[in-house]
Amino acid sequence: MSRIFEFLFKYRPLVFEQGEFAFGAPGSVRFWLMVGAVVGAGAVASYTLARGKSSVMDRGIMATLRVMLLAVLVFALLQPALILSTVVPQQNFLGVLIDDSRSMGLEDANGATRADFVTQAFTPSESELLDELSERFVLRFFRFSDVAGRIDGPGELTYDGTHTDLAGALDAARQELAGLPLSGLVMVSDGADNENEPLTEALVPLQAAGVPVFTVGLGEDAITPDIELGRVEMPRAVLEGSSLLVDVVITQRGFGRTSVPIIVEDELRILAEETVDLGADGEPVVARISIELDRAGPRKVRFRIPTQPGERVQENNARDVQIEVRGEREKILYFEGEPRFELKFIRRAVDDDENVQVVALQRTAEAKFLRLDVDDGTELEFGFPATREELYRYRALILGSVEASFFSHDQLQMIADFVSERGGGLLMLGGGSAFAEGGWQGTPVEEVMPIIMQESTGGPENFFAEVKVTPTLAGLAHTAVQLNEEGPGVAARWDSLPPVTTVNPISELRPGATSLLLGSSDALPADQIVLAFQRYGRGKSIALTVQDSWLWQMHADVPLEDQSHESFWQQVTRWLVDGVPEAVSVVTDQEQVEPGESVRLTASVGDSTYIEVNDASVTAKITSPSGSVEEVPVDWTVDRDGQYEVQFRPVEDGEYEVEVTAMRGEEVLGTDVTYLHTAPSNEEFFGASRHQQTLQRIADETGGQYYTPDNIENLPEDITVTGAGVTLVEEMDLWDMPILFFLMLSLMGAEWAFRRMRGLV
């Protein structure tokens, strides 16, 4: 289309967009318009006054055609032209950024790789494009993948970069060419950015400097046929023995409506194998796979789909995910305000879980407590913790049926802070003294809860409901309520459980909270929210509004071999402690890197009350796979309280152990260990089709243009008319546009044809 436009209008649309329209004829336009009007009036008069067999309408049509012809002629005589700035040849620099990552080695449908195009387009003395660019600009070449750098020419490209960082490449080129007259940057890439650095931060300085970026998109919009095992949603650390529901996103083209196996395995064995039904072509599907991790330590879990017949890219069929399986025993404090069977049955349910320790504190009379599963005689010696240090030793807190007035205001605030500052998990159970019925409205804890407390009913005599519990859609996807079932079995299992009772009417969620279980009853105006949660500060809060979940164990309708109650509570308690931070914790910005890639270690340091510490002495002991140990200081970042960072570059293949120790004076604030896996990465083969939108955005937001190999020959001229740098004003004639001659011929032809048709000749 643009070629036809260029043929008719002499120049391409871009030139018209950039230029200003003007007439080159001497004298004013008004004068020439008057001349045209006089000539036109003469023409009209000659037609009007002529006599013969023609009708008035015939004469009108012919006069109109003639006037139009004269108008085109006058327009051409006015010498129309476009005035625009063009860059001065060889006075400006042009940065050419070429993607040097592995995805450039992928073959497209025509059998050529993306790298082949680069070779063809940028090889000196062989490429017309390069010759044209070289004639007009001083070229500076850059290669980029995870890092960017200057090269003398495309011959230095190796196409072995493990990541693509578009933003970093633009930044590096802009900084390198700062201060030079720069016409623009040309970015040649498939646009598959896998560094996830925000592009905006790179584009804004380019906009400010007026540097347009001309992007050249390589590759195909969709690689067909191909299956890609995309994102895997899995936590970085779990307790040993945890059951996980892992979401795996699978995209495909060319295998629509078929089924493929997906295999999950660690170094030793297959953890799960399931068949996934694929959707229509191009539609991603999410496969939910249940796995159990039962061996403590760092683990590499591989999710893979066997290569299917005819697949174009095989490397994107598998993903390795690193996970730390923690063997610790996590402590949960369960405070129950009165003897209740919930305590007995919850303790029994989690009794077999070696990684969860439920320390029970049960008030049996005023100021009299029964302590169970405490570590020693001093633990909880005086009842519920009175200090943050004492409470924060636990990773989660379960509040049973205990009225808010039992606690001092400081303790109530401490419970709220336990969630928001310490990052602990809080679970409130239903009961006669729980929620509004326990006077929790208006306390600091109310705001923490994921549900909205209604007015107190006054007790079980006024409100008591038996509810049948069913999972919500969110619940069906949540590990805590799977009851060791999978897929449709989850809802069926819940349906098989007997109703339970509640004395706390709760039917409203707090904004942002999620409901996992609902309870229905004919007598209730709205469904009872049975299980809901929300993130609150650094931690999470959960509400379980029924009071006798033990019926799922004891009820006569539940077979003795049924493990629903045990499974529910094991999952809920593990969920409660999941992700609860230590006072000192360390994470890496990536869980797997290639040898030689830079990794950022970030340590969060707090004291025993989890208040951030900025004057700690923090060191990281890094043990390489071969056993060599390196100790590096980790420095406070200054811009965030309690946050310390250091960069390091692992060089060996294998598992690195990073142990961070934080000290203040002689006091050890804490230690934490994390693991980093170094291995060659296939990241470049994921999402490796052409990302036109990304490249188009870069061009649009900087004032450049987006090209493909099909129209790249326009690049030199386009940069000439739209680029920045040293420019001069150029006048481009339009009077000789072929469209004008076509118009004139057409109008004359039309009049002749009309005359013939009407028999006027």
Add this chain to the structure above:
Amino acid sequence: MAQQAPQQSPPVARPNGAYDGRQPRMVEGELPGKYPLYWTRAIYSGYRGGRSWRQSWATDYPKGDQQFLVVLKRLVRLNAYDWDNAVRLDDPQLRRFPVLYAVEVGGMDMTNAEVEGLRGYLDAGGFLIVDDFWGSREWDIFEYNIRRVYPDRPIIDIGIGHPLYSAYYQIEEVMQVPARGRGIRGRPTEECYGCRAAVRGMMDDDGRLSVIINFNTDLGDAWEWAEDPYYPLRYSTYAYEMGANMIVYAMSH
């Protein structure tokens, strides 16, 4: 705001009028669950004394149970149903009451359905407290019956170091609690010659105590007659201490 719950589950089965007109106080159709604890008495088939087929399960019922609850609620912060609650061992609704009290088990003669019911109840997590039976003959009868439930589970002595004795009160020794009219004015406390009180138990498959057997003692009478000025205070005090400990233990272990 106050709303009444739907009545979906069948009501708790209860003895019929043949039991001397002694009815549990839950109104017909009322669902259990409003209260954390319903002090529940086991209704089992049996006889009393071997001569007549009277109902031994109902000994001291309901006054003993009501009296026990009144005092227990003063001693322990316990939100318990105020009245007695008797349920048959073969009633599926038994499973809604995880603590069960059975007396005079020396007169026990369970049906097969009751044996199955009790086994299911205990296997599911229920807790049985047995009281008020004396002498080797009654022991044999009880043992015969409980062996029908669990043929192989050993019956063990619960020594004074067991957490049961410190669950609420610190109990230092096991006492023989006499029936009303015994243990005063020099009369013996035992109902059989030379028999000594014992607290025994059975463990479940996971080693958790699931049955407490108060043998050669009558805690129930002490609860029932605690207000009797002639009933020795030391026995009723012990009986309530033991009762509180058994309840707190059974509701937490």
